[in-house]
Structure formats: C-alpha cells, structure tokens
Amino acid sequence: MKCPKCGCQDDKVIDSRTSREGDVIRRRRECLNCAHRYTTYEQVEKDALFVMKRDGRREKFDRSKLLKGIEIACQKRPVSTDQIERLVDEIHDVINNEHEREVPSTEVGELLMAKLREIDEVAYVRFASVYRSFRDINEFISEVNNLSQPATGASRS
Numbered sequence: 001m002k003c004p005k006c007g008c009q010d011d012k013v014i015d016s017r018t019s020r021e022g023d024v025i026r027r028r029r030e031c032l033n034c035a036h037r038y039t040t041y042e043q044v045e046k047d048a049l050f051v052m053k054r055d056g057r058r059e060k061f062d063r064s065k066l067l068k069g070i071e072i073a074c075q076k077r078p079v080s081t082d083q084i085e086r087l088v089d090e091i092h093d094v095i096n097n098e099h100e101r102e103v104p105s106t107e108v109g110e111l112l113m114a115k116l117r118e119i120d121e122v123a124y125v126r127f128a129s130v131y132r133s134f135r136d137i138n139e140f141i142s143e144v145n146n147l148s149q150p151a152t153g154a155s156r157s
C-alpha cells in the first residue's frame with residue numbers, strides 16, 4: 001500500500017480488525033520509510049449506496065467525506081482517530097442494514113449527530129452547526145445552551 005505521506009510502498013500491518021458485522025476488515029499500517037500510520041479497509045464490493053440530498057439530488061455515499069467532516073468537528077477534542085473510524089463504521093453498518101439503495105441525507109446527519117453526541121458534546125455542537133447550517137446565530141446559541149444547562153427548567157436570559 002502506498003504511504004499517504006511519503007509515497008513509499010513498503011509497509012507493515014500493525015493491527016487487523018474485523019467489524020462487528022464481519023464484512024469489513026480494517027488494517028492499521030505503518031510505513032517502513034517514514035513510520036507514518038494509516039488505515040486501510042477491505043470489504044466486499046456492494047451496489048453503491050446513494051444519499052438523497054434535500055434538494056432531491058442523489059449522491060454516492062462517501063465514507064471518506066463523512067470521516068473528514070467528523071475529523072473537522074473533533075479537532076482538538078479528546079476523540080481518537082480510532083473512535084472516529086468506529087463511528088463511521090457504525091453509521092455505515094446501520095445504513096446498509098436498513099436501506100437497500102438509498103438513504104435520505106437527513107437520516108445520515110441525524111444518525112451521525114446522535115452518535116457524535118455520545119462521544120463528545122463539543123464536537124457534536126460543531127458538527128451540528130455546520131450540518132444544520134443554522135439560519136441565525138440565536139439558533140446556534142440555543143443549541144449550545146441546551147447542552148450546558150439542565151434539560152428541564154433552563155432559564156432564558
């Protein structure tokens with residue numbers, strides 16, 4: 001496998017794990033040239049899963065795009081790459097099991113937010129702010145307040 005950092009094609013597998021459903025093998029690799037660590041996935045090729053966007057357009061389910069979005073939300077948060085990858089695996093599994101070919105983008109978003117919230121609330125708010133593209137700042141603030149205040153009896157100032 002070609003190292004994403006230096007391009008060297010010599011690597012060693014340092015960890016190999018099969019997903020819970022047994023349909024994805026995830027390998028942690030280390031470049032023998034620069035010691036950079038990266039992950040590769042091996043899985044049976046399935047018919048493409050499509051995401052229906054709000055405007056009605058269909059887009060191929062893009063695992064790396066999802067991963068990237070979560071990574072941005074988790075910047076400087078105590079969330080490991082492992083956790084993020086597991087999160088994407090879980091979401092992908094749920095979608096694959098519940099949908100044949102198409103999944104509404106809203107469902108992907110809601111699923112992701114629910115799972116992200118369990119891991120890190122700050123990352124969740126960051127992601128939510130981008131995902132929902134808040135119509136105005138008040139919407140964003142009330143979202144933050146919902147997290148920092150008790151669920152019931154929260155006072156508004």
Ligand SMILES: [Zn+2]
Pocket residue numbers: 003004005006007008031032033034035036
């Ligand atoms: Zn390398």
